[in-house]
Amino acid sequence: xxxxxxxxxxxxxxxxxxxxxxxxxxxxxxxxxFSAPERLRIYRNxxxxxxxxxxxxxxxxxxRLVEREFFEHIAGKFVERHPAGSGYLNEYGAEFPAxxxxxxxxxxxxxxxxxxxxEWALSVAANAVDxxxxxxxxLLAVETQHHAALRFEPHPSVSCLELAYPADEIxxxxxxxxxxxxxxxxxAPDSVCIVVHRGPNGLETERLCARTYEFVARLCAGxxxxxxxxxxxxxxxxxxxxxxxxxxxxxxxxxx
Amino acid sequence: MIPASAGVGLRFAHHRTVLDExxxxxxxxxxxxxxxxxxxxxxxxxxxxxxxxxALHGVALSLGSAEGLDARHLRRLAELAGRIDASLVSEHLAxxxxxxxxxxxxxxxxxxxxxxxxVCRNVEHAQQVLGRQLLLENPSSYxxxxxxxxxxxxxxxxxxxxxxxxxxxxxxxxxxxxxxHGFDALAYLRALPxxxxxxxxxxxxxxxKFEDGRSIRIDDHGSRVAPEVWALYAEALALFGPRPxxxxxxxxxxxxxxxxxxxxxxxxCAA
Numbered sequence: 001x002x003x004x005x006x007x008x009x010x011x012x013x014x015x016x017x018x019x020x021x022x023x024x025x026x027x028x029x030x031x032x033x034f035s036a037p038e039r040l041r042i043y044r045n046x047x048x049x050x051x052x053x054x055x056x057x058x059x060x061x062x063x064r065l066v067e068r069e070f071f072e073h074i075a076g077k078f079v080e081r082h083p084a085g086s087g088y089l090n091e092y093g094a095e096f097p098a099x100x101x102x103x104x105x106x107x108x109x110x111x112x113x114x115x116x117x118x119e120w121a122l123s124v125a126a127n128a129v130d131x132x133x134x135x136x137x138x139l140l141a142v143e144t145q146h147h148a149a150l151r152f153e154p155h156p157s158v159s160c161l162e163l164a165y166p167a168d169e170i171x172x173x174x175x176x177x178x179x180x181x182x183x184x185x186x187x188a189p190d191s192v193c194i195v196v197h198r199g200p201n202g203l204e205t206e207r208l209c210a211r212t213y214e215f216v217a218r219l220c221a222g223x224x225x226x227x228x229x230x231x232x233x234x235x236x237x238x239x240x241x242x243x244x245x246x247x248x249x250x251x252x253x254x255x256x
Numbered sequence: 257m258i259p260a261s262a263g264v265g266l267r268f269a270h271h272r273t274v275l276d277e278x279x280x281x282x283x284x285x286x287x288x289x290x291x292x293x294x295x296x297x298x299x300x301x302x303x304x305x306x307x308x309x310x311a312l313h314g315v316a317l318s319l320g321s322a323e324g325l326d327a328r329h330l331r332r333l334a335e336l337a338g339r340i341d342a343s344l345v346s347e348h349l350a351x352x353x354x355x356x357x358x359x360x361x362x363x364x365x366x367x368x369x370x371x372x373x374x375v376c377r378n379v380e381h382a383q384q385v386l387g388r389q390l391l392l393e394n395p396s397s398y399x400x401x402x403x404x405x406x407x408x409x410x411x412x413x414x415x416x417x418x419x420x421x422x423x424x425x426x427x428x429x430x431x432x433x434x435x436x437h438g439f440d441a442l443a444y445l446r447a448l449p450x451x452x453x454x455x456x457x458x459x460x461x462x463x464x465k466f467e468d469g470r471s472i473r474i475d476d477h478g479s480r481v482a483p484e485v486w487a488l489y490a491e492a493l494a495l496f497g498p499r500p501x502x503x504x505x506x507x508x509x510x511x512x513x514x515x516x517x518x519x520x521x522x523x524x525c526a527a
Contacts, residue, residue: 007322014354039399050360087316130294
């Protein structure tokens with residue numbers, strides 16, 4: 001039998017890890033007291049349990065809401081469909097909230113996906129690379145005629161969330177095990193705007209009204225300041241100063 | 257500079273304790289992938305680095321990947337090594353990625369001339385980007401390939417000879433693989449080049465027993481070092497002399513005091 005090329009062996013091995021029925025690599029594996037599928041199962045189980053544990057650490061409130069056993073089940077299903085794309089596992093699980101949204105079995109908890117989105121934003125904020133924080137004084141050197149053309153770069157920890165449910169309140173209540181607080185959360189769908197970032201004192205979450213949220217979201221999306229101001233013309237200077245003070249902006253450019 | 261004494265694997269649960277109590281640990285080793293972001297983990301590591309030497313231990317560089325190394329991951333590793341002025345940087349004889357999918361486990365390589373050439377190429381590339389010597393660790397394994405032609409100990413020695421990398425000799429992994437595949441653990445140690453041995457690893461493992469009487473050893477880093485592994489470590493010390501030795505513990509992580517007890521035991525073996 002010719003010796004298989006390493007690239008082909010690794011692709012076949014990967015196939016067996018991703019799909020239990022995939023037997024492509026079996027003939028390459030030495031069998032003795034344990035068969036090839038038994039030996040492969042050890043590796044498959046480790047990969048699966050590591051990714052499930054990664055999701056568990058990123059989505060603790062989701063786990064509390066659905067309880068441990070069901071979380072294990074749905075996380076396992078997610079892992080089957082979404083293998084990791086990077087060895088840096090803090091990047092794993094971004095699609096989990098969307099997966100929750102499409103989960104029929106979670107229909108009794110319509111807010112589950114929003115809680116997932118909120119927890120993903122917390123994870124992004126916690127793990128984002130360190131980056132400079134733009135000091136308000138840096139703008140003093142910008143001539144007035146260029147103000148309209150300013151574009152800001154958000155700190156990499158910033159997420160702007162427009163949700164239908166108060167995911168922040170739900171997550172706080174469920175993680176604290178505070179049933180009274182949970183009972184008081186208004187679960188009627190509405191528009192809930194939250195900005196999450198990592199400031200000098202750690203993770204910060206802030207609820208914003210619709211107009212302020214639009215200003216911040218457009219600012220953090222890198223729109224020119226002229227357009228951002230339209231969201232809240234009278235409050236714009238104050239809102240911009242607030243974003244700078246909170247450390248949500250890292251840099252700026254000026255459109256030519 | 258890492259002293260030739262025992263250090264412990266630093267885990268998140270112990271960051272605060274280390275900073276508050278400044279335990280008498282000789283050095284710490286961290287998993288590189290846990291610090292590739294920013295924020296609190298990296299801030300803790302930098303604070304701890306001011307008082308202790310730090311070794312970086314990677315688990316996802318995929319040195320055995322036929323597709324070559326992930327440039328982004330290698331760059332992150334190099335940046336982290338530079339940022340914390342790592343005293344040692346190590347990775348595994350394993351592959352973890354294929355066709356853009358990452359597998360969070362140390363997958364075994366067929367030990368062939370093709371694999372040897374490839375691993376040497378990848379190690380040389382990594383050393384070039386890192387600008388320093390890399391240590392290569394022998395993994396625990398649960399399967400072998402029919403077409404492997406080179407014993408693992410010869411493979412490790414050949415990579416070290418061809419690339420100038422060091423060997424991170426994981427004594428527990430040698431013992432686990434020897435039990436799982438039926439080779440002589442002591443013969444493995446004797447075949448390694450003493451001058452290339454730059455670090456030892458020690459950890460606990462468990463025996464998974466099946467109802468039909470079969471068993472397999474799983475390298476889970478979830479308990480104290482087994483007596484048989486301490487005995488093999490004594491043989492390694494006799495063969496190679498003292499080297500930086502790490503106590504690894506990754507599941508059911510105990511108090512720092514327990515890890516320091518294990519480190520003290522390792523130091524006593526080397527005294």
